[in-house]
Amino acid sequence: MTGGWSDAAGWQARLNEVQLRHAGLQLRNQGAIPLVLGPAPATSPAAAPRPWRWQVGKAVLDVLLDGQSLLQIQHQGSEGQAGQWQSKGRIDPLVVTPQRITDLQAWLGRGGAQAGGVHTALSEQARRSQLRLRLDWALAFAKTLSGDVRLERLDGDLTVPGDVPIQLHLQQASLALAIRPAAALTSRAALDLQVVTKDMGRLRVRAETPIHASEQGGLSVHPQDVKQVHVEAQSEDLSWVNLFLGGAAEIGGTVHADIQGRSRADGTWSFTGPLRGEDLRILMVDQGVRLLDGTLQARFDGMRVVLERLHFPAVRRVTPKEWRTATWVTENPDAQNGGLDLSGQWDVLTQQGDVTIGFRRYPILQRADRYAMISGDLRVQASLPRIGLSGKIVADAGWFDLEMLSNIPALDGDVVVLKPGEKTPAPAATPLDVRADLSVDLGPRFYLTGFGLDSGLTGALDLSLRAGKLTALGALHTRGGAIDAYGQHLQLRRGTVTFQGDIANPVLDIQALRTDVAVQAGVQVVGTARHPRIDLVSRPEVSETEKLTWLLLGHGPDEAGGDMSLLFSVGSSFLSGGEPFYKRFGLDELSMRSGELGSTGSILPVESVVSGLDTGASPIEQRFVMASKTLSERLKVSLEQALAQTGTVARLSYRLMRGLQAEMTVGTVSGLALVYRWLSVD
Template sequence: MMNQTHNNQNPQTSHKQYNRLIKLLLVLLVSVSMAGYWLFNSPSGLQWTFSTINRLSSDAIQLTGIHGTLRNMQIDHIHFANDDLQLSMQNVRVSWNPNALFQKQIQVNQVSIETMHIQVLPATTEPSPAVLPENLTIPFALSIQALTVGAIHRISATNENSDLIISDLALSLDSNGHYHRLHNLNFHTPWGIFSALAKLNGKSPFDLSAQIDLSNADPWGDTQTTITGNLAQMDIQIHATQPAVKRDLKLQLQPFSTDPVTQFHAVLEKLNPATLLSDAPHASLSVFANLTQNESGQLTGRILVENHAATTMNDGGLPFSAISTQALITSEVFKLQDIRARIATDEIISGNLIWHWKEKSASADLLVSKLNPRHIDSRIRAARVSGQIQLEGNTQTQSARVHLKDNSVSLSAAVMRSGERITLEKFNLQHSKSQLTGQGKLDLGNEQSFELSGNLASFNIADFIQAPDSNLNAMIDLSGKLSPQISGILSYTIQKSRLAKFPVTGTGQIAFNGLDQFKGKAELTAGSNHFIAQGNIGESGNAFQLTVNAPSLAQIGFGLAGDLQAHFTLNGDLKSPNFDLQLKSRHLSLPGNQRLSGLVANGRLSNDTMSLKIAIENYAVHDKATLQYLNITADGKISDHTLLAKTRINNEVSVQLKATGGVSEKTPLQSLRWNGQLTELSSVGKIPVHLVAPTTFSISPELISLDQAKLSISEGFMHIDQLQWTPKTWKTRGHLSGIALSPGEHQESKQPLLHLGGHWDFASNAELTGNLQIHREKGDWYLPGEIPQPLGLEIIQLKVAAQHGKITGGFELSSKNIGTANAHLTLPIKQSNNSWSIANEAPLNGEVMAHITRLKWMDATLGDSMNVNGQLQVQATIKGTLNQPDLAGSVSGKELSVLLLEHGINLQQGNLTAHFHQSDLKIDQLVFVTPHEASPDDRLFKDLKLDGASGSLTITGNIGFADNESNLYFKINQLPLTHKTDYWIITSGSGQVRFHKNNLHVNGDLSTDAGLLRQPPEDHPELSEDIVFVNSSSSHTPKNMSLLLDVNLNLGEKFYLRASGLEGRLIGQLQVQNDQRNTLKVNGSIAAQDTTYKAYGQDLTVKHGIVSFQGPLDDPGLNILAVREGLLVEAGVEIMGSVRHPQVKLVSTPDVPDTEKLSWIVLGRKPDAGGLDTSVLLSAAGSILGGQSGGGITEQITRTLGVDEISFKQAGVGSSLSGQIGVVGKRISSRAYLSYERSLATTTMGITKLTYNLTPKITVVTQAGEDSAIDLFYTIQFD
């Protein structure tokens, strides 16, 4: 019974225990859920979590300003510190998904950090060698969708100042535990913008692939890095993406081995050291390296550095042309063996260098062979120096020994450093009798004491540099200390010396403490120039005097010339000094080809009252006047004075400035400061400037600031809202409006000028930020001309922005008469010496787009005789660097037209396709169409058949703008050249125009399809030949340019001439050439076919007419025969010889006398037996035969009869003779002239005249015969 009872209770007990366990589990589950919810979703859970982390880390992690929940938190400041690293982060925000933990994932949505400061502390123990890990997998999946850091600052281990090294970092990655992927990593640095992506296998051998891009990098340019392989061995390739520059690096690394670099190959071109360091010399270096690890684990190979812009150091360059060496690198030693350096083509330096890594010691042994010092510095005299340079040392001691010499020059020097002492053991420079010796030492201890002594013995400066001959004997001693400030004593003695031809003497001893306390006396006499300074300058009191009496500075040389007299005295203390200054010079020349004239300066300061006047009549640089005058005055007290300055710049702009203010006293917390008001600032010139109202400004070594200022500028204003400068920062902000721009100095137009407005806002600190905008407000721009042509501007805007270490500029233009243009350009900037600059190697990235809808606006600049029109489309990209920009793009045009009125050229319907790179324009095709005009004479061209209604001109080739290399090909197909009064020609052909080294070559073959030359009207008005336009702009062919022609001209079968009574067809072919002396030569001939000549109302048939060219253009050979046909006697004219020496004679068939020949030509019959035809025939004879050179009939008769004149002319008004008259004259003396005149058409007796010149203005004329008279003439000339 009891057992049964017991058995009955067990099930109940078990049931109760099970229920209790279930309840306990439920309570535990609920508690855990509630705890988890509290932990992830409540601020108290977040606080508890981080307080626990803080305790467990032993305060290594400190968090302040915790907000939010563990799921979405914000922490104002996180600080982490251990023995090796200190890290602080501000304004950290984290958002993640805890629910993903149930799927073994850590899913981070966003992490943002405003700023991060990192300080790596010096290592206290030697770091252990890196070991390749066994496994890089993680037991969970990880996803970070976005991690951003605004700025990362690095703090050096010994300095609390921080440097910004990374900004705008953005990162995203994920991993499934085995494969890790970096999707995106971007950040900005002072060296450029980095972007990267990578993949890594977490299992051995840890396969790796990555790509890193660097853009806007200065000075290297954009680069792309590719990494392949695995962690045990990886290949790295770095490629610069700059056009026309090859910069490639290839490395093979084994990061966890003793010698990690197994291969190193480099090709780096166009490297300029000055872009890396502002004080470095300029060069264009190419570096070639090919290093490979050998079987012993040594990285060895050849390194070559070539300098493509070698120049002397005084010109800011590097003198060597090439350096080569055999490198050997291991974990223990770095060797450069077989070093060879060349200057020009000569090998100058050879030797070896070795560095021991562990011992930190180095040595070098260099041999110098026949070095010309002038290649190092062009001011040094030429020589051929050889010798040895030895360098050696470690962390404790270093030494350098130099021994160089040639036949006449030697240099020996030895410098040793041991511990904290540097000793110049010896220095000896000698040339013949010239000698400079010296020695010294420097203690690097607390006070840094130093001693230096030197001696000059019979020293001739001209033996070493380009200077006047000299013989200097001097002793110099300098001793003192560098800390806490430089102080010491300088003493010198110069005696029995000579500079050029003038004696030099001097003594001096000066004690100094810092740069503002001096005491002693210094004196120097060089020729007739005397300089003396004596007294003391210090805080306790001043008594100093400087006197300069230099009537002939040219005796000193070194670029000095002219005269200078100066006297300066200073007394009192530095807080309230008194001084007096007097300085004058009639002419003063300074080094750098600078010249002053009329320099006068007078200044005085006494009891806080000052007066200063400075005047310069002229200042010029390189013989070009820069300032026409400069006047500066200052009057008043130190604390309250007025400054006035007036000058004229480049003979164009006059500037006047006036300011009032004073100098505040120096305090322990503040240096000297000038505070005042700018009351006047004006500029008169092309753009007038005027200060509207006074403004205050302050100047000190630590701060320059200007309050708000308003300037009136060319009908508008510019308002400076802020201007502030410190040695490390500056700011400026302002706006402008209504500033008018005129296209000329005195352009007068009723239309409104172009007015600009805009604003700017820039700030410079660690980064340059800001923007500038200038835009059109109203008005237009006008092209110059008799009637100024407006461009029809609607939009013109310039935008410049600076941010993230780069400057971005944009330009926009919209014009009714031109079209539209847009351009933008981005380039990096760098900071050097607290100023911003654009490096020459800075990469450019820009684009230009222009759509020119009309070219008609160009007519105003091309002149009245040429008209153009059409549309152009231009697209270009700007790459390369600032000093070598790379400009490339394309040009297309349509509806182009060119009209040359004077030459009868009318090109229409033009289409252009071209592209360009740099200054080379490649014309793929330029085609023009010109419609044919109706022929001027249908009778001549009734059988003419052309291919179409228009002709064409096609041009291809390239035009080089910068290097003058051009090559164009042209093809003409039935192109019409039409002038209403002169010619009508249709021509075809092809040719080439080449421009090379100032030589213009023109080759071609041209033929005429049809043509007509006509004589222009004789009654059109034209200016006399003696009228000269003195102000006309004439185009001059460059003196150094030559024209080389080789053109074949074929007149074809339908080329006609109609001029001066001549009408017919011309055929023939000419070759036009010239030589390098620009002498034009023509070979070939032109023949007349079916030609008639109309003279005296008669038609002469040209039997043959040939003009032959065999050399000079102006003297072709002539073979012409023109005959009047159809008569009993066919008479005519035959012309032989050349143009310069024609031989004209009358011919006839059958042969008859010349008088009868003339009659048959002119009258068509025999001459009248009574002499009635005489006047007509004599006139014809003079017309036909009188123009021969040296052989005319009239000239022959004149010589035969011994008279001075035989001529035929029309009788004058009022004369008793009428019609044509003949005149025979003879000069009896220098004053008397006897002549006989007789009418040719009548039988009158004629008139005999005697003309006698009493004076140059009074003439007596007596005549007898048909009409007897005596006349007195008084001559008045009008010039």
């Protein structure tokens, strides 16, 4: 610094170098800065004390962050004396980039996490985007504050980073602050923000407030002062809202708002004005929920947001694959022209409100593997953190494919998901106290398919949620239908699931029978879901071994250990995911049996002459594997191979009439036979 003192001008100097550093932030000058401190020039020839004044001349100041240029201040001049001051200057250009915002947040201690994710071309575009602004100020104070501050866009654009970066496509952006004297020690500040984009629409916010000055030169805004705000918004594309949803949903559509607000003496606000929306959409793709073509009518009333009507017409996007559901929703006139309507109110100040939701023939769920059209009414009452849900829902049509459950990915219980930059999981937010009392009626057209099951489902449940625990009262019943298990087609004769509290542990009463054989055999499941009991049943009642053979093989047990063949068949079914593996090779039956190789089941022996001195083989040594193939309705061919001995028999069977068939065997045992079988049922 160089300079000196004179009686006429006071102290005058030139500040040659300025270097300020703090925590990575640096301020430095370009060229010398004129400084003046001394008595103000005389305003009259009379000898009177002159007040002291100060002046800072033109200066160019660079602001750096971590050695990188942040902005440049072009100071045009500032001066002041007792009770008054004025300043003028600009920042041109003020460059805003996502990286600079991140760096500044890190310096302020509000960020600093390194963003992860995949660096796609679009995210690279976000990192390269920049917005060039210009800031001008001209302010003065002489018992009241006055002047102007203006921030406006020069050129460029900004892409907001995120999972799906959004380019703003700015066409105009400006922020003007005009301050004018209004009364003694009082000024009135008027702010005007205008933003115009190519696709998202336009926004204008105007606000006014008094600014008070004290005798000592201080400035303040009093809470009891009347402040005003006027918001005019025309958003042609609500996709920018998705930035705040974290990927949980996708919002779209057009919204127009004209809201005016005025503060009260107690510091609260009152708002009025309409809010209108068109072509609204809410998408939750993973859940199959797509609310389309919505219209919104709402208004502000004091501190309440009044939802007069939010309507989504029923739009059928997907035709269910299940033929009964598809027929009803496409051909029945009563299934057309449905809709979803919401109305209610929310008090922003008290965080209380209620919403009524009405469904009429509305396809709330539309996916290739599930479908639901519902009617009914729900009411949501909230007084945060408590939320209450009540009402009744009836399924007009529904279908659920159980096989989709096997395709739902899930993380192991020991997996912890961290957001980019996190080292430990974020603390859980304050939990909401959600309470629900819902009645759900499945109606007459709800179906379950998949995993061999094809059945209707009827019944109703009363659901209750308290303290995070869901309970249910009611019963669900199967309506006809069948289930394929172990390669067999079983008819559902009875199916009831009764809920008496814990929704995860209902009481089961299910019976499925194979009905294409003389003895109808099947399984019965009773008990609770956690402790079920599975029994074999038959009509008429037969032994357990016979139940198994009739269920799995379609005929009664042979005379020499049919239980082994049953175990073989069941095992093969498990190994092939529910379908016997031998069917993949074109066979109709593959089983293990015990008895005489080549036997027809007659009481007469297979051989009537002595062929050796052996007194007979044990049951284990008499086991053999039998494979068969039905060539036509009457003709069947089979092959029997001994396991413990060297014997092979090929058999050709031809059904002459009901119960009577001719058989020819060749190999270890050769011969011809006429076999007549019958079953006596008391």
